[in-house]
Amino acid sequence: MNQVIGVIDSGIGGLTVAKEIMRQLPNETIYYVGDTARCPYGPRPADEVKEYTWEMTSFLMKYDLKMLVIACNTATAVVLEEIKSKLQIPVIGVISPGARAAIKTTQNNRVGVLGTVGTVKSEAYVRELHQIKNKVEVTQLVCPKFVPLVESSQYHSAIAQKVVKETLTPLKGSEIDTLILGCTHYPLLGPLIKQEMGPGVKVISSGEETAREVSAILHYNKTISIQKEPPDHRFFTTGSVDIFHQIASDWLKERKLHIQSVRLGRYLTHSADN
Amino acid sequence: MNQVIGVIDSGIGGLTVAKEIMRQLPNETIYYVGDTARCPYGPRPADEVKEYTWEMTSFLMKYDLKMLVIACNTATAVVLEEIKSKLQIPVIGVISPGARAAIKTTQNNRVGVLGTVGTVKSEAYVRELHQIKNKVEVTQLVCPKFVPLVESSQYHSAIAQKVVKETLTPLKGSEIDTLILGCTHYPLLGPLIKQEMGPGVKVISSGEETAREVSAILHYNKTISIQKEPPDHRFFTTGSVDIFHQIASDWLKERKLHIQSVRLGRYLTHSADN
Numbered sequence: 442m443n444q445v446i447g448v449i450d451s452g453i454g455g456l457t458v459a460k461e462i463m464r465q466l467p468n469e470t471i472y473y474v475g476d477t478a479r480c481p482y483g484p485r486p487a488d489e490v491k492e493y494t495w496e497m498t499s500f501l502m503k504y505d506l507k508m509l510v511i512a513c514n515t516a517t518a519v520v521l522e523e524i525k526s527k528l529q530i531p532v533i534g535v536i537s538p539g540a541r542a543a544i545k546t547t548q549n550n551r552v553g554v555l556g557t558v559g560t561v562k563s564e565a566y567v568r569e570l571h572q573i574k575n576k577v578e579v580t581q582l583v584c585p586k587f588v589p590l591v592e593s594s595q596y597h598s599a600i601a602q603k604v605v606k607e608t609l610t611p612l613k614g615s616e617i618d619t620l621i622l623g624c625t626h627y628p629l630l631g632p633l634i635k636q637e638m639g640p641g642v643k644v645i646s647s648g649e650e651t652a653r654e655v656s657a658i659l660h661y662n663k664t665i666s667i668q669k670e671p672p673d674h675r676f677f678t679t680g681s682v683d684i685f686h687q688i689a690s691d692w693l694k695e696r697k698l699h700i701q702s703v704r705l706g707r708y709l710t711h712s713a714d715n
Numbered sequence: 716m717n718q719v720i721g722v723i724d725s726g727i728g729g730l731t732v733a734k735e736i737m738r739q740l741p742n743e744t745i746y747y748v749g750d751t752a753r754c755p756y757g758p759r760p761a762d763e764v765k766e767y768t769w770e771m772t773s774f775l776m777k778y779d780l781k782m783l784v785i786a787c788n789t790a791t792a793v794v795l796e797e798i799k800s801k802l803q804i805p806v807i808g809v810i811s812p813g814a815r816a817a818i819k820t821t822q823n824n825r826v827g828v829l830g831t832v833g834t835v836k837s838e839a840y841v842r843e844l845h846q847i848k849n850k851v852e853v854t855q856l857v858c859p860k861f862v863p864l865v866e867s868s869q870y871h872s873a874i875a876q877k878v879v880k881e882t883l884t885p886l887k888g889s890e891i892d893t894l895i896l897g898c899t900h901y902p903l904l905g906p907l908i909k910q911e912m913g914p915g916v917k918v919i920s921s922g923e924e925t926a927r928e929v930s931a932i933l934h935y936n937k938t939i940s941i942q943k944e945p946p947d948h949r950f951f952t953t954g955s956v957d958i959f960h961q962i963a964s965d966w967l968k969e970r971k972l973h974i975q976s977v978r979l980g981r982y983l984t985h986s987a988d989n
Contacts, residue, residue, distance in 0.1 A: 656815050657928050
């Protein structure tokens with residue numbers, strides 16, 4: 442059973458999910474697609490997000506996938522159900538694992554959600570939280586400046602600190618005890634967000650929670666990998682291989698990465714080994 | 716979709732799982748069987764545990780179950796795979812959710828497991844942990860005095876404090892950073908165990924983790940309940956209804972509980988409404 446787990450994202454944010462899958466399921470092989478050239482998806486119309494996400498999905502379907510993880514909140518909100526209904530393999534999004542973890546964590550039933558315009562507008566987290574537990578009070582906050590900060594590798598900078606502080610100001614008066622990072626890019630700003638919110642607020646990372654559920658579903662379906670050789674992960678990006686390499690090797694603490702350039706759109710081709 | 720979730724345990728320990736399912740999935744109805752009269756299962760031979768667990772399962776199968784949760788580590792270790800292979804509905808045990816949560820939590824890959832003789836001897840946690848991540852070092856510890864303390868309602872007592880302190884002594888030199896409560900009775904001793912182990916050790920409760928996975932699997936199978944009326948839980952015990960009521964109402968913080976006596980064994984009958 443040497444099939445791979447496909448992970449797709451609008452850019453490099455989904456690496457937070459991939460990293461957690463690697464840590465929690467070290468025998469699994471991941472094929473990752475980051476649509477860096479067309480990132481961010483957050484402000485795009487739903488039709489475009491749907492089209493691009495299907496393009497990444499189609500590209501990966503030629504490999505022997507056992508599961509597809511949509512590691513992008515915007516894409517999950519827009520197109521998870523449609524992709525799920527059309528593929529034979531399990532398809533996991535990042536919204537319901539985050540929502541479930543928040544319900545497990547909150548003691549006062551007040552949960553905050555940070556997200557992109559697309560995710561917040563879709564109200565996907567609110568729906569998901571209320572479907573499970575309708576007495577949870579949800580406060581959403583759009584953080585439009587976070588993704589560009591991460592994609593431009595500035596997530597350690599003083600500017601990042603300033604932006605995080607300013608963006609989170611509206612949450613300061615709220616009584617939330619749990620905060621969902623409703624975008625897979627945000628865990629790279631996680632330390633700054635935690636510092637800003639203080640110890641009274643537990644921060645939920647979609648990445649960790651989704652990896653946990655990937656593990657549960659693989660186990661449930663008896664498709665967990667038992668191979669003992671080190672897995673051979675592959676990364677595909679629609680943008681610059683060099684920039685992708687720089688961020689991915691920093692985030693994954695791994696210099697040797699198999700990264701390829703891929704062109705998505707009308708012609709699905711890939712080339713330029715790195 | 717008003718089917719119920721069956722939860723079975725050797726006694727009242729599985730209430731820690733039931734309570735978490737109620738908290739994390741407040742729309743779901745639970746039918747619980749506690750085999751209090753034959754508790755503890757831990758020291759019993761595997762054949763007996765298998766027989767008793769099948770008896771609880773058969774008893775519940777006459778209801779419209781959508782899922783069965785084996786909320787007893789000993790029974791999970793011995794008979795989960797067999798029951799899983801014979802029922803059409805999803806069957807969830809408490810071992811792999813606990814193992815997965817420990818893998819997510821540990822930073823130094825050193826994990827402790829507290830369990831009954833049966834669970835520890837079966838090495839079910841060790842196998843589960845190593846199947847997922849073989850570099851995790853596992854230290855197991857048998858805690859034979861914990862279940863009787865809980866079943867006799869002494870989990871708040873000074874004796875409990877002394878027993879916990881003495882039992883955990885062998886773990887004091889180890890470098891574990893994560894400790895799995897590998898028996899669903901143990902969370903009732905959770906505060907004492909946490910206090911004894913100190914802040915450097917994260918304590919994993921099977922109950923919380925199993926509830927989380929129940930939620931994930933219901934969601935994955937699209938069988939989550941969307942009813943809005945309060946659920947009508949039922950509890951069946953092979954032992955004293957009064958003692959069961961006393962412990963269950965204390966633990967669930969709910970005085971009005973629908974508890975019935977049930978006789979398991981050759982004749983599967985139930986009677987004596989309470």
